[in-house]
Structure formats: structure tokens, C-alpha cells
Amino acid sequence: NAGVMQNPRHLVRRRGQEARLRCSPMKGHSHVYWYRQLPEEGLKFMVYLQKENIIDESGMPKERFSAEFPKEGPSILRIQQVVRGDSAAYFCASSPTDASSYEQYFGPGTRLTVT
Amino acid sequence: GDSVTQMEGPVTLSEEAFLTINCTYTATGYPSLFWYVQYPGEGLQLLLKATKADDKGSNKGFEATYRKETTSFHLEKGSVQVSDSAVYFCALRADSWGKLQFGAGTQVVVTP
Numbered sequence: 001n002a003g004v005m006q007n008p009r010h011l012v013r014r015r016g017q018e019a020r021l022r023c024s025p026m027k028g029h030s031h032v033y034w035y036r037q038l039p040e041e042g043l044k045f046m047v048y049l050q051k052e053n054i055i056d057e058s059g060m061p062k063e064r065f066s067a068e069f070p071k072e073g074p075s076i077l078r079i080q081q082v083v084r085g086d087s088a089a090y091f092c093a094s095s096p097t098d099a100s101s102y103e104q105y106f107g108p109g110t111r112l113t114v115t
Numbered sequence: 116g117d118s119v120t121q122m123e124g125p126v127t128l129s130e131e132a133f134l135t136i137n138c139t140y141t142a143t144g145y146p147s148l149f150w151y152v153q154y155p156g157e158g159l160q161l162l163l164k165a166t167k168a169d170d171k172g173s174n175k176g177f178e179a180t181y182r183k184e185t186t187s188f189h190l191e192k193g194s195v196q197v198s199d200s201a202v203y204f205c206a207l208r209a210d211s212w213g214k215l216q217f218g219a220g221t222q223v224v225v226t227p
Contacts, residue, residue: 004158033214042119042204042217043159056212091158095213104215106151106158 002027004094004107005074012113019079019086021110025094032075033104034067037089049075082114117142121205121218128195128225136190136221138179138205146207148172148181148188149215153202162190162203200225 005024013019025032030051035043048056049069060067064082069075079086089111093104121138128134140146147166151159163172168183179190188205205218 006158031213035215035217040219042219043215045214045216048212048214056214059214093159102213103161104213106160108156108158 004092004105006090006092006107006110008110009108010111010113012115013082014115015083016081019082019112019114021077021079021090021112022074023077023092023094023107024074025092026096026105029094029096029105031095032069033093033095034075034077035091035093037091037109039088043091046077079112082112084114087112087114117146117207117209117216119205119207119216119218121203121221123219124202124222126221126223128223130197130225130227131194132225134190134192134195134199134223136203136205136223138188138190138218140186140188140205140207142186142207142209142216144209145183146209148179149206149208150177150179150188150190151204151206151217153204153220155201159204195223195225197225197227199223 032049034046037043045059047067064080066078089109091109093106095102118141149164150162152162153159163174165172165181171180177192202220202222204220206215
């Protein structure tokens with residue numbers, strides 16, 4: 001059973017471009033969490049999604065950031081008009097149901113660099 | 116709000132030394148507590164967890180006890196190996212959605 005997949009592993013964008021990060025959860029998992037790790041900091045929760053629904057986006061910046069988890073295909077974290085401060089590692093995690101009772105399985109992350 | 120504080124690194128040890136990484140938390144209610152480990156270039160892996168006061172989580176020689184009176188969840192290992200070199204994250208889960216609150220991470224370097 002393949003683990004959580006994220007791509008690309010490394011992404012370089014110029015200021016003002018769009019960044020699109022993909023997360024394929026483990027087979028059978030319908031819950032996805034996105035976290036961001038800024039340099040020298042711990043991971044910060046961004047958003048929690050179930051298939052076709054955003055459940056909790058309390059950690060998402062109000063502008064430029066959006067997330068989706070369609071019925072088919074990976075979850076996408078989209079950052080429009082990137083700025084240098086968006087440079088970070090973005091991790092997604094999946095669980096078979098809401099993770100109040102189950103472990104979250106993490107992907108290897110996408111390292112975004114904004115030049 | 117909820118928060119997790121863990122000791123800063125890097126922590127450098129010789130093989131077979133004793134490891135302690137301090138972790139304290141602030142939370143309303145009764146959170147679940149976790150230690151995750153991150154090896155270079157990889158995602159986080161759950162190392163151990165405890166869901167209620169006085170529970171002891173253990174795995175691969177690592178242990179941590181949920182201490183409500185001191186709001187702590189310190190990680191210990193009696194004899195570290197070079198392969199234990201990694202970044203260790205303390206985390207709590209306080210709400211029903213399952214989102215995790217992480218500490219800043221502690222890098223551990225074990226030398227032969």
C-alpha cells in the first residue's frame with residue numbers, strides 16, 4: 001500500500017506566479033490535512049478537507065490560498081501570486097476517517113521556494 | 116490558545132547515551148499527545164502517543180509519559196543509536212477534527 005504521495009517534491013516560483021501542490025492520500029483515506037512548516041518553525045495546520053468538502057480552514061491565510069479535494073483525483077493546495085514569505089515546506093497528511101481516533105499519515109512534503 | 120513548547124536543538128549525543136527531549140503544552144480540556152520523528156527528506160512518522168493522563172507511550176525504545184500535573188510529555192530513550200538522528204516533534208490534538216498542534220522540533224544528532 002503506497003504511502004501519501006506529494007508532488008512536486010521541490011517547486012521554484014518567481015514572485016507573482018501561481019504554485020499548485022498536489023497530495024494523493026493513502027488508498028482508502030478520505031480525509032486530508034495540509035500543514036505548513038516555515039524555516040526553523042514547527043508545522044502549522046492550514047486546512048482539513050474531506051472529499052468535496054472543506055471542513056476546517058481556520059489556518060489558511062485569508063487571501064491567495066485555496067484548497068480542494070475533489071471526488072476524483074488528488075487534493076490540491078493552490079497559492080496565487082506567491083510572495084517570498086510563502087517559501088516553506090508544505091506537508092499533507094491523510095487518515096481513513098476523521099483523525100480524532102486515527103493516526104494521520106504524512107507525505108514527504110513539497111518544498112516551495114519563491115525567488 | 117493551545118500551544119506546544121519543546122527544547123531547542125540541536126542536541127548532540129554519543130552513541131549509547133541517554134536522550135531526553137522536554138515538551139510542555141498549554142491546552143484547554145484533555146488533549147491527546149504525540150511524538151513524531153522526521154528523517155532527512157522524509158515526512159513525519161508517528162513515534163508514540165498518549166491519550167490520557169498518566170498514559171505512557173512507547174515505541175522503538177522511546178518512552179513518554181503524559182503528566183497532567185506538570186503539563187509535560189518528555190521523550191526519553193536509554194541508549195541512542197546513530198540511526199536515531201532525526202528531528203523530533205511534540206504535538207497535541209485537542210479538537211474533534213483531529214488537527215495537530217506542533218512544537219518547533221528538536222534536531223538530534225548521534226555520533227558514533
